[in-house]
Structure formats: structure tokens, C-alpha cells
Amino acid sequence: MRSKHLKGVVFGPQGSGKGTQGVLMAERLNIPIIGAGDLFRAEMAEKSTLGQLVTQYVNQGLLVPDELVNALMTRQLKRHDLSRGFILDGYPRNVEQATSLDRLLAINLVIQIKISDTEVVKRLSGRLQCVKCKSVYHETEAPPVKKGICSLCGEKLMRREDDKEDVIKQRLKAYHYMTAPLAGFYRQKGVLLVINGEQPIQYVFEDIMNKISKLGFVT
Numbered sequence: 512m513r514s515k516h517l518k519g520v521v522f523g524p525q526g527s528g529k530g531t532q533g534v535l536m537a538e539r540l541n542i543p544i545i546g547a548g549d550l551f552r553a554e555m556a557e558k559s560t561l562g563q564l565v566t567q568y569v570n571q572g573l574l575v576p577d578e579l580v581n582a583l584m585t586r587q588l589k590r591h592d593l594s595r596g597f598i599l600d601g602y603p604r605n606v607e608q609a610t611s612l613d614r615l616l617a618i619n620l621v622i623q624i625k626i627s628d629t630e631v632v633k634r635l636s637g638r639l640q641c642v643k644c645k646s647v648y649h650e651t652e653a654p655p656v657k658k659g660i661c662s663l664c665g666e667k668l669m670r671r672e673d674d675k676e677d678v679i680k681q682r683l684k685a686y687h688y689m690t691a692p693l694a695g696f697y698r699q700k701g702v703l704l705v706i707n708g709e710q711p712i713q714y715v716f717e718d719i720m721n722k723i724s725k726l727g728f729v730t
């Protein structure tokens with residue numbers, strides 16, 4: 512069997528580690544990773560026409576409409592040489608966007624990092640961040656030397672607004688409603704690979720690499 516280049520998508524809820532896995536895969540496979548979040552931030556900072564539109568939605572706390580997201584991502588994808596493979600992170604976020612992506616290029620693998628809601632809440636609600644140097648800790652998994660104090664600069668540690676339990680649960684609800692249906696969409700196309708995200712980062716990564724190698728992708 513001839514090896515094929517990975518033209519992939521990685522998705523999962525916040526706290527699943529999908530961003531980290533995407534970066535690790537891109538490094539190992541030496542292919543570009545295209546992150547929707549990074550792209551949005553860059554466009555907003557650049558104040559491009561589309562970027563200014565994105566800013567308007569974000570500032571009002573609204574979801575950026577699919578048409579706008581699709582337009583931005585399509586333009587970004589056309590800028591890259593994708594012939595030797597790529598990974599998308601944060602896009603598509605729903606079936607509408609996946610349908611648009613489908614018209615643009617053929618995705619040959621979609622990795623779903625699966626993790627229970629309980630585990631997400633446990634991981635994210637324990638996160639603490641330094642108010643000054645922004646270092647991140649975890650109450651039980653990676654505690655600072657002195658409770659509540661940054662080990663690097665000695666400033667106070669705080670929970671981020673995004674990491675409060677009710678905010679996390681709200682976002683999980685949105686994920687299940689909006690993004691999780693991607694699994695059915697891509698399963699039907701025969702390109703869905705489900706990975707257990709409740710293992711240490713390195714195990715998740717090895718699991719992914721083993722499986723994609725067995726599926727005949729260049730690794």
C-alpha cells in the first residue's frame with residue numbers, strides 16, 4: 512500500500528488536549544497546522560476587512576457566523592501548500608462548516624479526542640494562573656510550591672474567568688450540541704478515528720501515531 516499524506520482535522524472539547532496533539536502531530540509529520548483561533552486573532556489584530564467583522568461579533572459575545580468563518584478559512588487554506596498534508600484545529604466547528612470544507616478539499620482523516628465531561632471539569636476547574644507572568648498551574652496535577660503563589664515570580668494565582676465551573680459546563684453544552692455531531696458526519700464518510708483522551712498527553716500522542724501509521728499515512 513502506498514502511504515498517503517494526512518489531510519486531517521482534530522477536534523474535541525476544551526480541555527481534551529486536542530490543540531496540543533495537533534501541534535505534536537504537525538511537528539512529527541512536518542506538516543502545517545492551521546488553527547482557526549490563531550487565524551481569528553491574527554485577522555483581528557491586523558484589522559483586515561474580515562478581521563474587523565470578526566471583532567464586531569466577538570466584542571458582542573456572539574458566535575462568528577459560519578459564512579464568515581468559512582470565508583476566512585478558505586482564504587487561509589489557499590495560502591498554504593497543502594500537497595504534503597496538513598492538520599486543522601478549531602475548524603470545522605459544526606456540520607455546516609464541514610460541508611463547506613468538503614467542497615474545498617478532501618479530508619482523509621478526522622481525529623476525535625474523546626473525554627468525559629467530568630474529566631474536562633476536573634482538568635479545567637483546577638487550573639490556576641499567575642496574575643503577573645501568566646504561568647499556568649493545576650491544583651492537584653501541577654501545584655505551585657507554595658499554595659496560591661506563583662513559583663516563578665511570587666505573585667498571586669487566580670482562577671481564570673473561563674475556568675469557572677459553570678462557564679465550563681456552558682461551553683461543554685455548546686460543544687455537544689454544535690461540534691459533537693461532526694463525529695456522525697465524518698463516520699459516514701469513513702474517515703473518523705476516535706482516540707481516548709483520558710490518558711497522559713504522551714500516551715495519547717503515541718496512540719494517534721500508531722493508529723495513523725497502521726491506516727497507511729506517512730509518519
Ligand SMILES: [Zn+2]
Pocket residue numbers: 641642643644645646661662663664665666
Ligand atoms: Zn508568576
